[in-house]
Amino acid sequence: MERVTRRRRRAAVVVAGLVAAVAGSVWFEPWALWVDETVNEALPSASATPRGPTTDEPSSASPVPVPSGPVTVARGTFVSHEHATTGVVRIVRLADGTHTLRIEGLDTSNGPDLHVRLSDAPVKEGKAGWDVFDDGRHVDLAELKGNKGDQNYPLPAGFDWSAYPSVSIWCDRFDVSFGAAALTRT
Template structure:
């Protein structure tokens, strides 16, 4: 009878622990990926397909098309992501857009999926290894939003009131556990 009571109590505790731990830690995210491939801001995607079934017409006097040169984004700051809590690689760039806006561009991102991941600008120095895992919320930081995907290329608008000279790094930050998955120092381009 006593063994049965111990078994039931153990099972009940295991169920309660699982009910709390699974939503908190979300261990299945270690096996999932979200791929995002956004175009570089200010550039138009090139399409080589057409939905028209009508053959093109040829003019007797073809006019030379005038090339349209669109202004390109200007690279202000760049950096390379390093690994912290989870293996992370890719590059970051702060771009000034032709319309006057600014965007943080992350390219070739490769990191783990995780709960509550954010993209932060921070005044913290990027430190390799465990010493760099928890420093990004110690001083000034600004969240640019949730990480859109753990693989690929993505853009994060930088609000007009953000002074870039205040920030020196970018962090992929797990807000739930207050730890950096990876980070990059921002250097002048």
């Protein structure tokens, strides 16, 4: 009888260990550290439609000039936090007046539940900057498309991006910044 009880205990310990290993793997996603996702998006273009007369009749009013291409209005360089992170981030005003957050040359670790986050928190180098991007005001733009390359994140119409002077590659699962950049107007 004692022998059967020991076997059941061992079996229960083995089953509990397997359940813990599977649950830990699902939560931590350790394979993401060895799998890179590269994204290489071109800068979006918006067709500029000049504003002016809509009839064939001549008008003395001049059309309102529209920028012919994208203009960088702010930029920053990533600093590393929890994981080594390099690259440049820009806020780009397109010809139609919309804004896009563009990340170029990104190189960071992959991980679970990574997001691009705008924040009003200051960018601090090293460990001091790991967890500040959820303390104040912040906006989660989207899930990070890839941990390497060039990618675009359109900003919502009417969004005041200047109220959020920093960008973080944020791991929502563990509430930590992989890297961040302070935006400076150009």
